[in-house]
Amino acid sequence: MVSASKARPCLVRRWPRLVLLSLCAPAPPHPAFKINPICHSSPRVHNRGCFDMHRSRHGRSGMAAGKLGILHPGDMGISVAASAKNSGNDIYWVSEGRSAESRARAEEHGLLDAGTLPHLVELCPVIVSVCPPGAAEDVARSVLAQGFRGMYIDANAISPQRAVRIGQMMVDAGATFVDGGIIGGPAWQPNSTWLHLSGEAAQQAADCFAAGPLETNVLGGDIGQASALKMCFGAYTKGTTALLCAVMAAAESLGVRADLEQQWSQNGSDQAAQNARKVRNVTAKAWRFVGEMNEIAATFEDAGVPGEFHAAAAEIYTRIAGFKGASETPALDDVLAALLQDTQNTLVEENEA
Amino acid sequence: MVSASKARPCLVRRWPRLVLLSLCAPAPPHPAFKINPICHSSPRVHNRGCFDMHRSRHGRSGMAAGKLGILHPGDMGISVAASAKNSGNDIYWVSEGRSAESRARAEEHGLLDAGTLPHLVELCPVIVSVCPPGAAEDVARSVLAQGFRGMYIDANAISPQRAVRIGQMMVDAGATFVDGGIIGGPAWQPNSTWLHLSGEAAQQAADCFAAGPLETNVLGGDIGQASALKMCFGAYTKGTTALLCAVMAAAESLGVRADLEQQWSQNGSDQAAQNARKVRNVTAKAWRFVGEMNEIAATFEDAGVPGEFHAAAAEIYTRIAGFKGASETPALDDVLAALLQDTQNTLVEENEA
The missing domain is CATH 3.40.50.720 (NAD(P)-binding Rossmann-like Domain)
Structure with a gap:
C-alpha cells in the first residue's frame, strides 16, 4: 500500500x-x-x-x-x-x-x-x-x-x-x-x-x-475515510463518462460529430467506437448517478477543489435518467437527442413565450 | 469518414x-x-x-x-x-x-x-x-x-x-x-x-x-466548423486531465490519496503511476490551457450542454499555471500543493480576518 x-x-x-x-x-x-x-x-x-x-x-x-x-x-x-x-x-x-x-x-x-x-x-x-x-x-x-x-x-x-x-x-x-x-x-x-x-x-x-x-x-x-475514497474514485470514472456524454452531445449540436469520430479514429484507433459504447451503456445506470454526482460536488468543494465538474455531471445524468429500465441499450442518436432535449424544450418554451 | x-x-x-x-x-x-x-x-x-x-x-x-x-x-x-x-x-x-x-x-x-x-x-x-x-x-x-x-x-x-x-x-x-x-x-x-x-x-x-x-x-x-471540432476534441482530453488533477488534489486534501492509488493499482494495473505522470506532465502547458477551457465552456453552453466542466478545468489550470517554464517536471506533492494553494490562501485570509 x-x-x-x-x-x-x-x-x-x-x-x-x-x-x-x-x-x-x-x-x-x-x-x-x-x-x-x-x-x-x-x-x-x-x-x-x-x-x-x-x-x-x-x-x-x-x-x-x-x-x-x-x-x-x-x-x-x-x-x-x-x-x-x-x-x-x-x-x-x-x-x-x-x-x-x-x-x-x-x-x-x-x-x-x-x-x-x-x-x-x-x-x-x-x-x-x-x-x-x-x-x-x-x-x-x-x-x-x-x-x-x-x-x-x-x-x-x-x-x-x-x-x-x-x-x-x-x-x-x-x-x-x-x-x-x-x-x-x-x-x-x-x-x-x-x-x-x-x-x-x-x-x-x-x-x-x-x-x-x-x-x-x-x-x-x-x-468519513471510506466515503471520501468512494467519492474520489467515482469522481474520475463517472465524471469522465459524463464529460464524454457532454462532448458528443456538443459535437452533435455543432454539426461536427462525424469529424470528431474521424479524429478519434486516426491511426487505426478504436476510440470512437469505444466512446460510443460508453455513452450508450451508461444510460442504464444514469438515474442513480445523479445523487452521487451531487455528493461528489459537495465533497470537492469542501476539500477545496472545484465542484463544478460534478454539478455538470449531475445535469448530464439527469438528462438521460429516463433510460432507466429500458428494455435494450438505446441507439447513440437517441442518447444524444436526450442529452440535448433540455435545450430543445427550453427553445420551444422560449419560442412559445 | x-x-x-x-x-x-x-x-x-x-x-x-x-x-x-x-x-x-x-x-x-x-x-x-x-x-x-x-x-x-x-x-x-x-x-x-x-x-x-x-x-x-x-x-x-x-x-x-x-x-x-x-x-x-x-x-x-x-x-x-x-x-x-x-x-x-x-x-x-x-x-x-x-x-x-x-x-x-x-x-x-x-x-x-x-x-x-x-x-x-x-x-x-x-x-x-x-x-x-x-x-x-x-x-x-x-x-x-x-x-x-x-x-x-x-x-x-x-x-x-x-x-x-x-x-x-x-x-x-x-x-x-x-x-x-x-x-x-x-x-x-x-x-x-x-x-x-x-x-x-x-x-x-x-x-x-x-x-x-x-x-x-x-x-x-x-x-466555425474547425473551431467547433477543436473545442470538442480538447474538451475531452484536457477536461479529463483537469478532472484527474482535481480528484488527486481532493484525495490528498481528504487524506485518502494512498488508498485511492491502491484502488487504482488493483489487479496489477499501472493506472496509479500513469495518473501521477499525467498530473505532473500537464503542469508545463497548464498556463496556456486556461483560455482554451474558458472558450470550451462558452462553446458548450452555446451548444446546449453544461459548461461547468470546463469552468472548473480553467480554475484547475489556473492554479498550476505557475509551473510555466519550470526547469524540470515538478514532484506530484508540489503539484497537489499548488492545486490546493488557493484554499490554503483563503484559509489564511479567513484566519487573519
Missing part, C-alpha cells in the same frame, strides 16, 4: 479532520450486538458469519446467530447481502412497501422477510444501508426511530461530511456506526468489487462479509 | 447555423492574393508553396512568391511555420516587442523578420494566427488595422462563436477568413498533428502546408 500521502499531514481541510466518533454509547447496545475491538482476524477465514465467529472465539454463547438486515436490496445491495449470507449470516430485509421485483430478487437469493422495519431492527444487531445517496440520511433516521442500538454500516455513495453527520446521529443514539464505500459493480465475482470501511468497528463490519465474493478493506478509524 | 451526424439536421442550435461568410469582398484584395475557388488539389503534391502553385497552374505570373506571415511563432506556431516553409513559402514574423527566446526560435527555423506588423501585412498575402485564445480577437483586429486584405487563417483554440465574429470582421474589411483548429502537439512528425480548416478558402489555406509534416484536413465551407 502506497503511504506517501498518509505519512505527512493533510495540506488543507476546510472542515476539521474527520471526526473520530466516540463509540462510548450513551444508551445500552442492541441485545444481540457488542463491539469487540480486539477482533481483527483476516477476511475469508470464517465461514459461519461475523457473530457466530465472535461467539465461538470469545465464548459469548448468549449472542444471537449472525443476523444482518439489508436496506434495500437493489442490484448492488442484493450482491452485498449474498456475500454476508455466504459468510454464515441470516439476511433479513423489509418487504413492506417494496416492489414485486424487489420481492422476487430477495426470494431468489434466499433473503428472509422481516416484514416491517421495526421487526428488522428487533431481529438484527447489524444493519447495512445500500440506497440512493439522497435517501441515506432518511434511511438512517428511520432505523434509529425504531430504537436501533446495534452496528449500522452505511455503504452509500455519500460525501464524508454526510457520513460524519449520520455517524454522529448514530452515536448520539447509542448505536455503532461504520462508514462504508463500495467501488465496483454488483459483487458477483471475487476481486472485482470492494467494500471499503472506516471507523472503530470497521474490522467487525468487514468480518460480516469474510467469505466474499465482495472484497472488504479496512481503511482506518476515521468516519 | 463517418457521416451519420452530417446526413441529418442538427438537433439543436442555440445560435443560428454557423454563418457561411460571404467572400465577396467590399474592398480590393491584397495585391499578392486572389482567391481561386477551383483550386482543390490534394495536399502533399506541391512543393513550391501555395502561391507558386497558383501562379504556375493558372499562369498568374504577376503574383508574388508565396509569402506567409505567422503571428506568433511559439512552440506550436513555429512548427506550423516550418510546414509552410517546407511547402515552398517564405515565412515572415514580427520581432518587434517579442522576447529573445522567440527571436532565437525564429532564427533557428529560418523565419524572415518583417520587423513590424505593418511591414508583415504589406509583405504577406497570407497571415496565420497562432496565439493564446484570449488574444485571438485583438490579434485579428491589429492585422486589419494595418489594412490587410489577404487571407487570414485563425488557427486558435477559440469557440465557434468567436471564430464567426472574427470572420465577419475580416469579411467586412475585405479580407478572406479561414477558420482553423489544431489538434495534437507541435507538428514535427507526420500523422501526429492536424490543422482542420473550414470556410470557402479552406482548401487554399491547406495548400500552404502541403508538404507537411503538419497534416491538413478541409472540413467544409462553414466558418
Whole structure:
C-alpha cells in the first residue's frame, strides 16, 4: 500500500479532520450486538458469519446467530447481502412497501422477510444501508426511530461530511456506526468489487462479509475515510463518462460529430467506437448517478477543489435518467437527442413565450 | 469518414447555423492574393508553396512568391511555420516587442523578420494566427488595422462563436477568413498533428502546408466548423486531465490519496503511476490551457450542454499555471500543493480576518 500521502499531514481541510466518533454509547447496545475491538482476524477465514465467529472465539454463547438486515436490496445491495449470507449470516430485509421485483430478487437469493422495519431492527444487531445517496440520511433516521442500538454500516455513495453527520446521529443514539464505500459493480465475482470501511468497528463490519465474493478493506478509524475514497474514485470514472456524454452531445449540436469520430479514429484507433459504447451503456445506470454526482460536488468543494465538474455531471445524468429500465441499450442518436432535449424544450418554451 | 451526424439536421442550435461568410469582398484584395475557388488539389503534391502553385497552374505570373506571415511563432506556431516553409513559402514574423527566446526560435527555423506588423501585412498575402485564445480577437483586429486584405487563417483554440465574429470582421474589411483548429502537439512528425480548416478558402489555406509534416484536413465551407471540432476534441482530453488533477488534489486534501492509488493499482494495473505522470506532465502547458477551457465552456453552453466542466478545468489550470517554464517536471506533492494553494490562501485570509 502506497503511504506517501498518509505519512505527512493533510495540506488543507476546510472542515476539521474527520471526526473520530466516540463509540462510548450513551444508551445500552442492541441485545444481540457488542463491539469487540480486539477482533481483527483476516477476511475469508470464517465461514459461519461475523457473530457466530465472535461467539465461538470469545465464548459469548448468549449472542444471537449472525443476523444482518439489508436496506434495500437493489442490484448492488442484493450482491452485498449474498456475500454476508455466504459468510454464515441470516439476511433479513423489509418487504413492506417494496416492489414485486424487489420481492422476487430477495426470494431468489434466499433473503428472509422481516416484514416491517421495526421487526428488522428487533431481529438484527447489524444493519447495512445500500440506497440512493439522497435517501441515506432518511434511511438512517428511520432505523434509529425504531430504537436501533446495534452496528449500522452505511455503504452509500455519500460525501464524508454526510457520513460524519449520520455517524454522529448514530452515536448520539447509542448505536455503532461504520462508514462504508463500495467501488465496483454488483459483487458477483471475487476481486472485482470492494467494500471499503472506516471507523472503530470497521474490522467487525468487514468480518460480516469474510467469505466474499465482495472484497472488504479496512481503511482506518476515521468516519468519513471510506466515503471520501468512494467519492474520489467515482469522481474520475463517472465524471469522465459524463464529460464524454457532454462532448458528443456538443459535437452533435455543432454539426461536427462525424469529424470528431474521424479524429478519434486516426491511426487505426478504436476510440470512437469505444466512446460510443460508453455513452450508450451508461444510460442504464444514469438515474442513480445523479445523487452521487451531487455528493461528489459537495465533497470537492469542501476539500477545496472545484465542484463544478460534478454539478455538470449531475445535469448530464439527469438528462438521460429516463433510460432507466429500458428494455435494450438505446441507439447513440437517441442518447444524444436526450442529452440535448433540455435545450430543445427550453427553445420551444422560449419560442412559445 | 463517418457521416451519420452530417446526413441529418442538427438537433439543436442555440445560435443560428454557423454563418457561411460571404467572400465577396467590399474592398480590393491584397495585391499578392486572389482567391481561386477551383483550386482543390490534394495536399502533399506541391512543393513550391501555395502561391507558386497558383501562379504556375493558372499562369498568374504577376503574383508574388508565396509569402506567409505567422503571428506568433511559439512552440506550436513555429512548427506550423516550418510546414509552410517546407511547402515552398517564405515565412515572415514580427520581432518587434517579442522576447529573445522567440527571436532565437525564429532564427533557428529560418523565419524572415518583417520587423513590424505593418511591414508583415504589406509583405504577406497570407497571415496565420497562432496565439493564446484570449488574444485571438485583438490579434485579428491589429492585422486589419494595418489594412490587410489577404487571407487570414485563425488557427486558435477559440469557440465557434468567436471564430464567426472574427470572420465577419475580416469579411467586412475585405479580407478572406479561414477558420482553423489544431489538434495534437507541435507538428514535427507526420500523422501526429492536424490543422482542420473550414470556410470557402479552406482548401487554399491547406495548400500552404502541403508538404507537411503538419497534416491538413478541409472540413467544409462553414466558418466555425474547425473551431467547433477543436473545442470538442480538447474538451475531452484536457477536461479529463483537469478532472484527474482535481480528484488527486481532493484525495490528498481528504487524506485518502494512498488508498485511492491502491484502488487504482488493483489487479496489477499501472493506472496509479500513469495518473501521477499525467498530473505532473500537464503542469508545463497548464498556463496556456486556461483560455482554451474558458472558450470550451462558452462553446458548450452555446451548444446546449453544461459548461461547468470546463469552468472548473480553467480554475484547475489556473492554479498550476505557475509551473510555466519550470526547469524540470515538478514532484506530484508540489503539484497537489499548488492545486490546493488557493484554499490554503483563503484559509489564511479567513484566519487573519
